Amino acid sequence: MMRLWAVASREYASFFRTPLGWVVIALFLALSGVFFSSRVLQPGEPATLRPFFNIWWGLLLVVAPAISMRLFSDELRTGTIEPLMTAPLSEATVVAGKYLAAVMFLVTMLAPSLTYVAVLSSLAPIDPGPVVAGYLGIVLLGMLYLAVGTLASALTSSQTLAFLGTLFAFIILDLATAVAASAMPRPIPEILFAISPNVRIADFAKGVIDTGNIVYFLASSFWFLAVAAVVLQSRRWR
Amino acid sequence: MIRASGISKWYGPVRALHNVSFEIPRGQIVGLLGPNGAGKTTTIRIATGFLPPTSGSLSINGHDTVEDSIAARRCIGYLPDTAPLYPEMGVRAYLDYRGRLYGLARQARRAAAERVIDRCALGPVRDRRIGQLSKGYRQRVGLAAAMLHDPPVLILDEPVSGLDPGQILEVRTLIRELSEDRTVLVSSHILSEVELTCDRVIIIAAGTIRADGTPEDLLDALRADAPYVAEVRAGDLAGEEVASILRATPGVAGVMVSPVADAPGYVRCLVTPNRGAGDLREPLAAALAGVGGGGLLVRELRRERPTLEQFFLTVTGEGAQAQGAGAAVAEAAA
Numbered sequence: 012m013m014r015l016w017a018v019a020s021r022e023y024a025s026f027f028r029t030p031l032g033w034v035v036i037a038l039f040l041a042l043s044g045v046f047f048s049s050r051v052l053q054p055g056e057p058a059t060l061r062p063f064f065n066i067w068w069g070l071l072l073v074v075a076p077a078i079s080m081r082l083f084s085d086e087l088r089t090g091t092i093e094p095l096m097t098a099p100l101s102e103a104t105v106v107a108g109k110y111l112a113a114v115m116f117l118v119t120m121l122a123p124s125l126t127y128v129a130v131l132s133s134l135a136p137i138d139p140g141p142v143v144a145g146y147l148g149i150v151l152l153g154m155l156y157l158a159v160g161t162l163a164s165a166l167t168s169s170q171t172l173a174f175l176g177t178l179f180a181f182i183i184l185d186l187a188t189a190v191a192a193s194a195m196p197r198p199i200p201e202i203l204f205a206i207s208p209n210v211r212i213a214d215f216a217k218g219v220i221d222t223g224n225i226v227y228f229l230a231s232s233f234w235f236l237a238v239a240a241v242v243l244q245s246r247r248w249r
Numbered sequence: 250m251i252r253a254s255g256i257s258k259w260y261g262p263v264r265a266l267h268n269v270s271f272e273i274p275r276g277q278i279v280g281l282l283g284p285n286g287a288g289k290t291t292t293i294r295i296a297t298g299f300l301p302p303t304s305g306s307l308s309i310n311g312h313d314t315v316e317d318s319i320a321a322r323r324c325i326g327y328l329p330d331t332a333p334l335y336p337e338m339g340v341r342a343y344l345d346y347r348g349r350l351y352g353l354a355r356q357a358r359r360a361a362a363e364r365v366i367d368r369c370a371l372g373p374v375r376d377r378r379i380g381q382l383s384k385g386y387r388q389r390v391g392l393a394a395a396m397l398h399d400p401p402v403l404i405l406d407e408p409v410s411g412l413d414p415g416q417i418l419e420v421r422t423l424i425r426e427l428s429e430d431r432t433v434l435v436s437s438h439i440l441s442e443v444e445l446t447c448d449r450v451i452i453i454a455a456g457t458i459r460a461d462g463t464p465e466d467l468l469d470a471l472r473a474d475a476p477y478v479a480e481v482r483a484g485d486l487a488g489e490e491v492a493s494i495l496r497a498t499p500g501v502a503g504v505m506v507s508p509v510a511d512a513p514g515y516v517r518c519l520v521t522p523n524r525g526a527g528d529l530r531e532p533l534a535a536a537l538a539g540v541g542g543g544g545l546l547v548r549e550l551r552r553e554r555p556t557l558e559q560f561f562l563t564v565t566g567e568g569a570q571a572q573g574a575g576a577a578v579a580e581a582a583a
Contacts, residue, residue: 017349021338028337090333094394097297098350099323247301247315 014100018108019115022082026116031081036120039074043067047127058135060128064145064216068152068209075153076177078116079160080170082109083243087168102243106236110161117153121146141218148215151228155208156181158232162239185209206231250274250432251296251402256305258291258456265291266456268305273449275401278428280443281436283453284565289436290330292453293406296434297327309402323351326400330407330436332391336380340371340390343379344397351398365393368423384411392420402432409442421446440558454565471555471563477520477529478553480509481537482546488516491537491545498536500526515548528552 026032043063050062086092095105131137156177163176188207192200204210211224251273258266266288273279283289294300295307298314298321307314312321335343341362348358366375369389374382379390388411395403408424409417424433424446437443443450444464452460452467460467483491488506495504495518502521509515522529530550538544 013352014350017346021335021346024342025335025337090329090331091335093294093299093329093333094327094347094391095350097299097322097325097327097329098347099319099352100350101319246299 014098015104015108015111018095018100018105019111022109022112023115026078026112031077032116035074035077036123039070039120040123042070043124043127047130051127051131052134058131058137060131060137060142060145061216063127064149067149068212071149071153071156072178072181074120075117075156076160076163076174078113079157079164079177080174081164082113082161083164083239084168084170084173088170096243096246102240106161106165106240106243110157110236113157113161114150114154117157118150121149121153138218141216144215144218144220147220147225148212151215151225152208152212154232155228155235158235158239162235162242165239165242181208250310251307251434253292253296253307254305256292256295256302256307258288258295258300259303264456266295266302269453269456269458270305271451271458271461273432273434275432276429277449278424278433278435278447280447280450281434281453282438282440282443282450282561283436287454287565288456289453290406291456293404293434293436297325297404298322323398324400324402326395326398326403328388328391328395328403328405328408331410332388334379334387334390334394337378339378340366340375340382343390344394347394347397353398361397361399365396368396369393370419385413385416388412389416389420392423396427400431403427403434405433405435407437408435409437409439417442440556440561452561452564459564460560467560468555471560472552474522474524475553475555477518477522477533478549478551479518479520479533479537479547480512480515480549481518482514482548483516484514484545486540486545491516491518494536494540495520495533498529498532500529500532502526512548 043066046066047063050056050066051060083092086095096102128137128142159180160173160177163180164170164173167173167176184203184207188203188209192203195203208228211221211227214221214224251271253269253271256266256269257264269288269292271279281289281292291300295302295314296309298309298318301315309321310324312324314321338346344362344365345358348361353361366372369392371386371389371393374386379387382390388408392405392408395405403424405424409420412420421442424435427433428448435443435447447464449463450460450467451458462470479495481491488508492504492506495501500523502523504521505519506516507519509517520529520533530552534547534550537547537550
């Protein structure tokens with residue numbers, strides 16, 4: 012546990028020791044702020060953050076791979092993977108530690124946006140249910156994106172490739188679900204809808220917290236992390 | 250203690266190591282020498298548990314690096330080649346992080362960091378970021394990190410690369426001190442470094458061990474075949490006549506004669522002895538002194554002093570490309 016936390020805290024701190032972390036947070040908050048003032052904070056609009064959450068999903072698709080891309084790629088590129096993997100800790104511990112750091116960074120990035128909630132609630136009473144569900148959905152979606160990003164990062168020493176790999180994996184899945192599914196024979200559309208995070212995240216924005224959806228996000232994230240640990244281990248069989 | 254038993258390593262169809270066995274007891278510094286691509290780094294990566302061998306096994310203090318990997322890794326302090334570090338971290342923060350990876354408690358981490366900062370002379374840069382440090386300091390930070398958890402086995406890949414002569418001297422002394430109660434495996438390209446630092450040398454080439462022994466032993470083996478060089482004023486004699494005089498001396502296997510460029514009238518004789526012929530300097534001098542009435546004037550008669558470098562070139566099969574004395578020794582030893 013101490014080793015997992017050592018990996019996680021070093022990784023988390025390194026987001027802020029390099030420009031990447033600050034740039035990601037700044038861009039995310041700037042875009043969110045523009046969106047909040049232009050779409051949410053309008054006279055006559057209902058006091059809800061729902062359009063806001065919808066936009067965040069799109070932003071997250073770009074931001075999450077930017078967070079996860081360096082987790083392993085950087086270590087593979089600079090060779091620091093060698094002292095790391097010859098220290099007495101398992102591949103699973105390293106993957107879990109790095110992933111935990113990425114999730115903590117995601118939460119750190121989202122935290123300042125609570126001021127938007129405070130601003131909105133000072134102007135009009137808001138229903139807390141959809142807000143809580145919305146944030147939960149964003150964090151769960153982010154966790155899935157980061158898990159896939161962690162795997163992509165473990166596969167290549169190129170951060171660019173890790174970033175694009177994660178981004179395109181989800182864009183292709185989204186396109187397949189939204190556009191191509193209707194043209195395909197059964198049971199392909201059913202399968203696509205079942206594995207599509209976008210279909211499930213829509214429930215959260217409506218304020219519905221479905222246990223099945225939570226399990227979906229956690230289990231699929233876990234699966235991708237397990238594969239990432241196996242990828243790291245595979246060095247030993249090759 | 251490091252024990253390698255018949256380790257082989259294949260990278261796909263490429264064989265990097267073939268049936269390599271050695272044993273390094275506690276208190277010994279062993280230098281791993283070899284040309285690029287010989288299998289040094291592969292050996293080191295197998296020893297540190299970073300890669301498994303395709304066949305054979307390697308154990309560190311009795312822990313197999315594959316079956317009991319975590320326990321084996323706990324016993325090792327490892328400095329990889331070029332000391333990869335996180336440039337954005339501070340020196341102390343990095344050492345603290347490494348201490349946590351090895352499970353040291355906070356107090357122990359602080360004490361260990363102070364100890365290695367002191368031993369590796371990192372005091373002036375302790376609060377600096379690693380990315381701002383010179384290569385020499387970075388190398389020492391890597392070395393400090395390797396020593397941090399006081400491991401019984403130290404594996405150092407090119408520990409003095411990038412250091413200036415003063416720092417090399419410090420690191421050499423440090424490694425000597427550390428080896429007193431530890432097992433140390435050092436890889437190096439710098440032969441003189443290994444000769445000065447190590448108790449024993451393992452020379453590896455094309456994935457196999459070519460030689461294993463103390464630097465003295467290796468040189469003795471070579472010394473037995475070392476040629477003699479004599480510079481003689483030939484006077485009226487032709488070079489070939491001088492050669493036949495020397496060739497008649499018991500124990501001489503062959504003689505090559507060439508003119509000396511900067512001294513007209515002189516010839517240089519390269520005398521190859523028979524194996525086990527003993528010291529031939531006196532018989533050679535006597536043979537030359539017995540020519541004609543007053544003998545031939547000998548301005549130089551010496552035995553080639555073999556260096557580890559020549560030995561290295563000989564056993565790694567690179568002697569053919571070597572120049573000068575190295576080539577001569579390689580031929581003589583072949």
